[in-house]
Amino acid sequence: MQKLRGALIGCGFFAVNQMHAWNDVEGAEIVAICDRDAERLRIVGDQFAIARRYSDAAQMFADGGFDFVDIATTVQSHRALVEMAAAHKVPAICQKPFARTLSDAKAMVAACHAAGIPLMVHENFRWQTPIQAVRKALDAGAIGEPFWGRFSFRSGFDVFSGQPYLAEGERFIIEDLGIHTLDIARFILGDVTKLVARTRRVNPKIRGEDVATILLDHEGGATSIVDVSYATKLGTEPFPETLIELDGTEGTIRLSQGYRLEITNASGTSVTDVAPQLLSWASRPWHNIQESVFAIQQHWADRLRDGGETSTSGADNLKTFALVEAAYESAASGNPVEIGALLK
Numbered sequence: 239m240q241k242l243r244g245a246l247i248g249c250g251f252f253a254v255n256q257m258h259a260w261n262d263v264e265g266a267e268i269v270a271i272c273d274r275d276a277e278r279l280r281i282v283g284d285q286f287a288i289a290r291r292y293s294d295a296a297q298m299f300a301d302g303g304f305d306f307v308d309i310a311t312t313v314q315s316h317r318a319l320v321e322m323a324a325a326h327k328v329p330a331i332c333q334k335p336f337a338r339t340l341s342d343a344k345a346m347v348a349a350c351h352a353a354g355i356p357l358m359v360h361e362n363f364r365w366q367t368p369i370q371a372v373r374k375a376l377d378a379g380a381i382g383e384p385f386w387g388r389f390s391f392r393s394g395f396d397v398f399s400g401q402p403y404l405a406e407g408e409r410f411i412i413e414d415l416g417i418h419t420l421d422i423a424r425f426i427l428g429d430v431t432k433l434v435a436r437t438r439r440v441n442p443k444i445r446g447e448d449v450a451t452i453l454l455d456h457e458g459g460a461t462s463i464v465d466v467s468y469a470t471k472l473g474t475e476p477f478p479e480t481l482i483e484l485d486g487t488e489g490t491i492r493l494s495q496g497y498r499l500e501i502t503n504a505s506g507t508s509v510t511d512v513a514p515q516l517l518s519w520a521s522r523p524w525h526n527i528q529e530s531v532f533a534i535q536q537h538w539a540d541r542l543r544d545g546g547e548t549s550t551s552g553a554d555n556l557k558t559f560a561l562v563e564a565a566y567e568s569a570a571s572g573n574p575v576e577i578g579a580l581l582k
């Protein structure tokens with residue numbers, strides 16, 4: 239089987255995980271990399287022995303010779319780079335947050351659709367082993383019909399040392415982290431019709447909000463809470479675990495700290511360890527995220543080969559992105575926001 243050849247743009251903090259994961263993905267490899275920062279290009283090029291190196295993405299696309307592009311830059315460049323991929327008819331993966339605004343995100347989806355190329359957002363959290371385990375339990379009917387949920391990420395972890403730009407933006411936790419938690423809520427309980435949100439900033443050294451509480455109405459009738467915080471100092475730091483509570487007509491699911499999955503129903507209570515694997519290149523506590531990076535990239539390679547739609551396609555991600563926009567709108571106005579109107 240001929241390997242799919244990929245090119246990666248943006249050799250920063252997180253791209254190192256993506257490069258390690260590409261080494262492990264069956265049927266794909268990275269043949270070219272690009273970064274406008276010469277030092278990052280050299281570090282990642284040398285670490286992963288990539289000979290083709292570019293400081294300019296336009297030049298890399300002009301030279302071609304790859305089957306897909308993996309855009310691992312920060313949000314400012316996403317629209318231009320995705321549109322460049324569409325112009326060259328190169329299938330594209332784009333990191334989250336997908337775009338700066340929902341209208342940019344819609345334009346990116348439309349450009350790829352018109353070019354006839356697949357577009358996947360690198361929305362990896364739903365690919366985490368514990369999150370997949372919750373989904374499987376629901377699919378198996380373990381708790382009947384879920385009517386209530388809570389998706390919680392509360393931490394005091396210093397994310398700013400690895401990603402200093404997170405302290406500088408007007409928006410922080412919903413756009414950076416809550417976007418994953420909202421996607422998990424959609425993945426587990428289905429699409430959302432309406433939400434109301436409250437935010438605040440506790441850490442005085444950052445510009446954006448670091449605490450958010452969001453109440454969601456799901457299409458199927460369930461109610462859920464997405465609560466995220468980077469201002470929560472706990473005895474045992476849970477970063478980067480998402481904790482889940484689900485109540486259903488026939489039982490309950492609790493995904494608690496330490497990757498412990500407890501299911502209670504008429505058969506009794508079962509407890510399973512759903513800890514992620516520690517991949518050879520991974521390190522704690524990031525291993526949960528790192529494993530999901532491998533899983534989503536393997537999914538991309540498999541779907542690119544068989545022509546199937548990816549789980550977090552650009553079109554799917556518009557529905558998560560709309561929740562981010564709605565949460566900021568609601569926090570600013572104090573009022574609930576209808577999601578359907580944003581997606582028109």
Ligand SMILES: NC(=O)c1ccc[n+]([C@@H]2O[C@H](COP(=O)([O-])OP(=O)(O)OC[C@H]3O[C@@H](n4cnc5c(N)ncnc54)[C@H](O)[C@@H]3O)[C@@H](O)[C@H]2O)c1
Nearest residue numbers: 248249250251252273274275278311312313315333334335
């Ligand atoms: N899914 C996750 O779990 C996860 C975790 C961390 C970060 N991220 C996301 O990954 C993205 C990258 O974050 P990071 O922390 O690695 O950022 P970073 O600033 O460390 O790296 C970005 C790199 O892209 C390069 N770059 C930017 N624009 C470019 C352009 N037009 N052409 C070529 N190179 C360009 C920069 O020089 C830099 O080296 C962000 O969108 C972030 O939200 C996702």
